[in-house]
Each structure stands twice: as structure tokens, then as C-alpha cells.
Amino acid sequence: MLRVSSPVLGQWLGALCLLGGYFHPASAATTEQWKTRSIYQTMTDRFALTNGSTTTACNTTESNYCGGTWQGTIDKLDYIQGMGFDAVMISPVVKNIAGRSKDGEAYHGYWPLDLYEVNSNFGTREDLLKLSEALHARDMYLLLDVVINNMAYMTNGEDPATHIDYTVFPQFNGSAYFHPYCLITDWNNYTDAQLCQTGDNYTALPDLYTEHTDVQDILMTWSESVISNYSVDGLRIDAAKSLTPSFLPTYVDTVGGWMTGEVMDANATNVCNYQRNYLPSLPNYPLYYSMITAFLNGEPGSLLKEIASINSLCTDVPAMVNFIEDQDVDRWAYMNDDIMLAKNALTFMMLFDGIPLVFQGLEQFIASSNREALWTTDYDTNATLYKLLSTLNAIRKHAISIDSSYINSQTWPIYQGGSELAFWKGAVGRQVIMLLSTQGSNGTAYNLTLPRTYGAGIVVTEVLNCVNYTTNTLSELIVPMDKGEPRVFFPASMMPGSGLCGYNVTNVTHSELRLAAVAHRSSSGSHPVVPFASGFGPVLFLALVAFLSF
Numbered sequence: 001m002l003r004v005s006s007p008v009l010g011q012w013l014g015a016l017c018l019l020g021g022y023f024h025p026a027s028a029a030t031t032e033q034w035k036t037r038s039i040y041q042t043m044t045d046r047f048a049l050t051n052g053s054t055t056t057a058c059n060t061t062e063s064n065y066c067g068g069t070w071q072g073t074i075d076k077l078d079y080i081q082g083m084g085f086d087a088v089m090i091s092p093v094v095k096n097i098a099g100r101s102k103d104g105e106a107y108h109g110y111w112p113l114d115l116y117e118v119n120s121n122f123g124t125r126e127d128l129l130k131l132s133e134a135l136h137a138r139d140m141y142l143l144l145d146v147v148i149n150n151m152a153y154m155t156n157g158e159d160p161a162t163h164i165d166y167t168v169f170p171q172f173n174g175s176a177y178f179h180p181y182c183l184i185t186d187w188n189n190y191t192d193a194q195l196c197q198t199g200d201n202y203t204a205l206p207d208l209y210t211e212h213t214d215v216q217d218i219l220m221t222w223s224e225s226v227i228s229n230y231s232v233d234g235l236r237i238d239a240a241k242s243l244t245p246s247f248l249p250t251y252v253d254t255v256g257g258w259m260t261g262e263v264m265d266a267n268a269t270n271v272c273n274y275q276r277n278y279l280p281s282l283p284n285y286p287l288y289y290s291m292i293t294a295f296l297n298g299e300p301g302s303l304l305k306e307i308a309s310i311n312s313l314c315t316d317v318p319a320m321v322n323f324i325e326d327q328d329v330d331r332w333a334y335m336n337d338d339i340m341l342a343k344n345a346l347t348f349m350m351l352f353d354g355i356p357l358v359f360q361g362l363e364q365f366i367a368s369s370n371r372e373a374l375w376t377t378d379y380d381t382n383a384t385l386y387k388l389l390s391t392l393n394a395i396r397k398h399a400i401s402i403d404s405s406y407i408n409s410q411t412w413p414i415y416q417g418g419s420e421l422a423f424w425k426g427a428v429g430r431q432v433i434m435l436l437s438t439q440g441s442n443g444t445a446y447n448l449t450l451p452r453t454y455g456a457g458i459v460v461t462e463v464l465n466c467v468n469y470t471t472n473t474l475s476e477l478i479v480p481m482d483k484g485e486p487r488v489f490f491p492a493s494m495m496p497g498s499g500l501c502g503y504n505v506t507n508v509t510h511s512e513l514r515l516a517a518v519a520h521r522s523s524s525g526s527h528p529v530v531p532f533a534s535g536f537g538p539v540l541f542l543a544l545v546a547f548l549s550f
């Protein structure tokens with residue numbers, strides 16, 4: 001491998017690395033830092049047991065605690081990192097209401113009682129701190145799910161309007177901290193979603209009066225403390241749709257760091273309006289619903305229409321969070337058990353603009369329930385989607401590492417067929433091109449001609465199968481399609497350093513790869529050989545880079 005670097009630049013980079021190493025940020029990471037990351041979401045109670053057992057029963061219908069812990073999560077970080085994820089989102093960590101109602105126990109963490117105590121079912125403060133440290137030791141980020149819209153209270157059959165004892169909430173010990181009781185009747189009415197509450201007559205979710213500055217201050221002070229105490233890198237704001245919108249920018253500015261807020265709505269106008277006015281990031285529900293239409297209803301055109309609408313309405317698409325499953329929506333495999341369709345949707349979701357998020361169990365193609373205990377799968381690292389995710393994370397990371405503009409460059413559709421879509425992301429010469437099919441595993445074998453790709457006579461690697469193709473003199477890429485499989489292309493000369501198709505993960509730069517490619521062409525052709533050897537100074541190097549760059 002050819003390595004050329006400017007000594008001065010090297011010292012600068014060295015100094016920056018040292019600074020990063022010595023002063024670990026006590027505050028959360030920024031939006032730009034988060035954009036390059038890829039998130040694995042766990043539900044702590046259902047992810048891993050302290051004793052590592054994979055045979056302990058967990059009856060999802062009963063909705064009780066099944067025993068997962070932060071220590072269990074620590075012990076399974078290899079499993080997460082093995083798929084290439086560099087951030088983990090965990091369930092809410094605060095003390096929840098105890099006991100069992102008709103709705104079950106608070107195993108999911110969404111029934112808060114006391115912000116300043118941790119949920120002892122998941123472990124101690126020290127365990128949580130150890131999890132944070134273990135993640136950072138692997139250069140992984142910790143994304144914390146926070147419930148700041150409501151508390152929880154079991155009324156066990158009695159009307160919440162009259163049967164909540166507010167003095168039990170240590171930080172909000174009176175009804176004045178809460179909105180008067182009313183049940184949300186119309187989720188499409190945002191005012192209703194903000195002023196009223198969900199829950200039922202067994203478990204009520206008293207809705208915090210988040211217009212009030214006393215409530216806001218308590219929530220912000222707590223959020224700052226939890227970020228600083230556990231070195232949290234970012235927050236997922238649960239039920240952001242139900243929070244007073246004007247509170248959100250105050251919260252974001254005061255607490256600091258990247259946050260993504262849950263506004264479950266298929267309508268891009270509404271969701272992007274939140275990004276425009278209130279939050280840096282949101283889970284991309286409009287994209288999620290249109291992926292279902294495209295891949296499961298066989299309407300690829302609908303995805304293109306939705307992308308156009310998201311691009312025109314959202315202010316920062318690469319900061320949005322992409323997913324095809326989370327803890328609330330149906331499992332993809334439950335909706336459709338053809339794993340080939342899941343492979344296509346997953347490929348699109350991982351490589352399209354945005355921060356990918358995979359909810360635990362998707363990699364095992366679990367169909368039954370999104371609350372299934374993951375240990376029942378034996379953490380199979382040979383599972384089809386586990387391996388696909390590791391490849392997709394690797395090519396995404398590699399593309400980011402050799403192209404600083406990759407993350408913020410917009411994905412362009414370059415082809416639409418009756419059952420195919422192709423997209424381009426990245427700078428010319430190092431673009432990732434994905435070709436997706438909605439045919440499913442019953443799809444037939446045929447050759448598809450992609451009209452505009454990498455220029456003429458370029459060798460490209462299809463990274464999901466490690467096969468090379470050469471574009472023809474018309475710059476067309478002729479791709480053998482079969483069984484509805486997705487394809488992902490990258491220039492073969494840019495593959496070194498990717499960790500894919502026989503290449504190790506190394507710190508390469510685009511310039512090095514370009515120079516190596518030129519050297520390779522020169523030595524195998526009749527062109528004059530560029531003098532790379534000793535005495536090759538930074539000035540000549542920079543000139544050459546300028547000459548070679550597009």
C-alpha cells in the first residue's frame with residue numbers, strides 16, 4: 001500500500017487526536033458527528049441476561065420483566081460491533097413504577113416514576129456507568145431513550161381522572177405539574193396529542209405540563225445531569241409528538257448535543273416541519289411507511305415520490321434516523337416473510353441519506369413480536385441479515401472515510417424499472433450505487449442495463465457478492481439479476497481498506513487509492529510511470545492530488 005503524507009498535516013492530525021483522547025467530552029456529540037454513525041437499538045430487558053443464558057423463557061404475552069440487564073448488554077457488545085454498528089440506543093434507564101397491571105410490568109422502561117433513580121431491574125448506577133465506559137472504549141456512542149412527556153401510575157381499573165396520587169412522583173409531587181386528565185382521541189390532531197394522554201384505566205400515563213417553566217427546568221436539569229453522569233452521546237426523545245412544541249427548541253439548546261424526537265406520522269409535511277422548527281433529527285417515519293409500500297406492495301415509484309417530498313420539506317435529511325423496525329411497529333418479517341424483500345429494504349435503509357437504526361432482532365429476522373427476547377436466537381452471527389448488515393455498515397463506513405462529503409451528499413435515483421430502483425450516493429469516482437428489486441425470492445434471472453454509472457471501462461465490485469463487473473464503452477453497467485437480490489457497487493480501485501471482499505480495514509485516503517490506481521494502470525500499460533519513490537515531497541504530492549481530483 002502506497003502511503004504518502006505531509007509531515008506538517010500529520011502533526012496537526014496527531015495533535016487533534018491527542019486532544020480527543022485526553023479530554024473525553026462530558027457533553028453529548030454533535031449532529032455532524034452522529035451523521036456518520038450507525039445505531040443498534042436494544043430493549044435492555046429483552047436483549048441479554050447477566051448469566052448469558054440463551055434458554056431462559058420469556059413470554060411476551062405476559063409482558064413481565066424477563067431479566068435482561070446492562071451487564072448482559074456489556075457482555076454482548078461483540079455481537080453488536082460484529083455487525084459494524086458504532087452506536088447503541090438503550091431503553092429508558094430511570095426507575096419505573098413497580099408491580100403489575102393488566103398491561104403487564106414496566107420491563108420496557110416507558111413508565112417512569114423517579115428520574116433520579118435507575119431501574120434496578122437493569123442493574124446499578126455502576127453497571128450503567130460500566131456500559132457507557134465499555135461502549136466508549138470501543139469508540140461506540142451511547143444513545144439514551146428519554147421519557148420526558150409523562151410519568152406512569154397504575155390505577156388498576158379505576159378512572160385516572162380521579163384516582164392518581166400525584167404525591168408519589170418525587171420530582172412532580174402534585175397535580176399542578178400535569179395536564180388535567182383527558183384521553184387522546186385523535187392522534188392526527190396534534191393539539192389533542194399534546195394536551196391529552198395515552199394509557200388506559202389500568203396504567204395511566206399522566207401528562208406533564210411541559211408548557212410550564214417549572215416542569216421544563218426540572219426536565220432539563222435532569223437531562224443535563226444524566227448526560228454528564230453517564231457520558232451520554234445523544235438522546236432519543238420518546239413521544240416528542242406529545243410534547244409542547246415550543247419546549248423542544250429550548251430543550252435542545254439548553255441540554256445540548258444531538259437528539260432525535262419521535263413524531264410518529266407518515267406525513268412528511270408534518271415530520272419535516274418539526275425538523276424545520278423544533279428538533280435536529282427525527283426518526284424518518286414518512287420514509288418507513290413508503291418503504292413498506294415500495295417493497296411489500298410492489299410500488300417502487302411511491303418511494304421515489306416520498307424521497308422527493310422529504311428532500312424538499314426536510315432541512316437536513318442526513319440527520320434523520322432511518323429504520324424498518326422499532327419497538328413500536330410490527331416486525332418486517334411479520335408483515336412479509338420473504339427475506340429477499342427484507343434484504344432490499346434493509347439495503348436501501350442502510351445506504352440512503354440518514355443515520356441507520358436497527359432494532360434488536362431484525363438481524364435474526366424475528367417475525368413473532370418486537371418484544372421477543374433476543375437470547376432465544378442464540379445470537380447467531382451466521383444469520384443472513386446479520387451478515388448483510390455487517391457488509392452494509394462496512395461499505396458505508398468506508399465510503400464515509402474516503403469522501404468527507406459523502407454523508408451530506410444527496411442520494412440520487414438513477415434508474416426506475418417495473419420492479420427495480422437504482423440510487424447513487426457520493427462524489428464521482430467513489431460513489432456507492434445500489435440496485436434494488438421488489439420481485440422477492442421468486443424473481444427470475446435476467447440482465448439489467450444501468451444506463452449511467454461509473455464512466456466507461458471501469459471495474460466495479462458488487463460488494464454483497466464480491467464479484468467484479470466492468471462498465472462498457474457506453475458507461476453502462478450490465479448487471480445479472482436473480483431471485484430478487486439487491487446489488488451494491490463500488491469502484492474496485494476504491495475497495496482497499498474497506499474490510500470487504502478480502503481487503504483488511506486500514507486507514508486509507510482517497511488520494512492514496514487514486515495514486516495506487518494510476519500506478520497500477522501505468523505499470524500495466526504504456527503510460528509514463530509517475531515517480532512515487534523517495535524525495536516525493538508534499539508540494540508535488542498536493543499538486544498531483546489537485547490534478548487527480550475531480
Ligand SMILES: *[C@@H]1O[C@H](CO)[C@@H](O)[C@H](O)[C@H]1NC(C)=O
Pocket residue numbers: 059060061062
Ligand atoms: C404465555 O402467557 C400467556 C398468558 O399468560 C399464556 O396464555 C400462554 O400459554 C403462555 N405461553 C407459554 C408458551 O407459556
Ligand SMILES: *[C@@H]1O[C@H](CO)[C@@H](O)[C@H](O)[C@H]1NC(C)=O
Pocket residue numbers: 049050051052053056066067
Ligand atoms: C439466568 O438468569 C435468568 C434471569 O435472571 C434466570 O431466570 C435463569 O434461571 C438463569 N439461568 C441460569 C442457568 O442460571
Ligand SMILES: *[C@@H]1O[C@H](CO)[C@@H](O)[C@H](O)[C@H]1NC(C)=O
Pocket residue numbers: 158159160183200201
Ligand atoms: C375508564 O373508566 C371510566 C369511568 O369508569 C370510563 O368512563 C372510561 O370509559 C374508562 N376508560 C377506558 C379507556 O376504558
Ligand SMILES: *[C@@H]1O[C@H](CO)[C@@H](O)[C@H](O)[C@H]1NC(C)=O
Pocket residue numbers: 167173174
Ligand atoms: C412537594 O415537594 C416539595 C419539595 O420537596 C414540598 O415542599 C411540597 O410540600 C410537596 N408538595 C406536596 C403536595 O406534597
Ligand SMILES: *[C@@H]1O[C@H](CO)[C@@H](O)[C@H](O)[C@H]1NC(C)=O
Pocket residue numbers: 189190191192193195196
Ligand atoms: C384537537 O384537539 C383539541 C384538544 O383536545 C380540541 O380542543 C380541538 O377541538 C381538536 N381539533 C379538531 C379539529 O378536532
Ligand SMILES: *[C@@H]1O[C@H](CO)[C@@H](O)[C@H](O)[C@H]1NC(C)=O
Pocket residue numbers: 267268269270
Ligand atoms: C399532510 O399534512 C399537511 C399539513 O399538515 C396536509 O395539508 C396534507 O394534506 C397532508 N397530506 C396527506 C397526504 O395527508
Ligand SMILES: *[C@@H]1O[C@H](CO)[C@@H](O)[C@H](O)[C@H]1NC(C)=O
Pocket residue numbers: 382
Ligand atoms: C452459516 O450459514 C450457511 C448458510 O446460510 C451454512 O451453510 C453454514 O453451515 C452456517 N455455518 C454455521 C457455522 O452455522
Ligand SMILES: *[C@@H]1O[C@H](CO)[C@@H](O)[C@H](O)[C@H]1NC(C)=O
Pocket residue numbers: 338440441442
Ligand atoms: C413463490 O412462488 C411459490 C409458487 O408459486 C409460492 O407458493 C410462494 O408463495 C411464492 N413466494 C413468494 C415469496 O412470493
Ligand SMILES: *[C@@H]1O[C@H](CO)[C@@H](O)[C@H](O)[C@H]1NC(C)=O
Pocket residue numbers: 445446447480
Ligand atoms: C447476461 O449476460 C451475460 C453476458 O453477456 C450472459 O452470459 C448471460 O447469459 C446473460 N444472462 C441472462 C439471464 O440473460
Ligand SMILES: *[C@@H]1O[C@H](CO)[C@@H](O)[C@H](O)[C@H]1NC(C)=O
Pocket residue numbers: 459461466467468492493501
Ligand atoms: C476486482 O478488481 C480488482 C481491481 O482490478 C482486483 O484487485 C480484485 O482482485 C478483483 N476482485 C475480484 C473479486 O475479482
Ligand SMILES: *[C@@H]1O[C@H](CO)[C@@H](O)[C@H](O)[C@H]1NC(C)=O
Pocket residue numbers: 502503504
Ligand atoms: C489482513 O490482516 C491480516 C492480519 O493482520 C494479515 O494476516 C493479512 O495478510 C492481511 N490481508 C491483506 C489482504 O492485507
Ligand SMILES: *[C@@H]1O[C@H](CO)[C@@H](O)[C@H](O)[C@H]1NC(C)=O
Pocket residue numbers: 017505506507
Ligand atoms: C486509523 O487512524 C486512527 C486515528 O489516527 C487510529 O485511532 C486507528 O487506530 C487507525 N486504524 C487503523 C486500522 O489503523
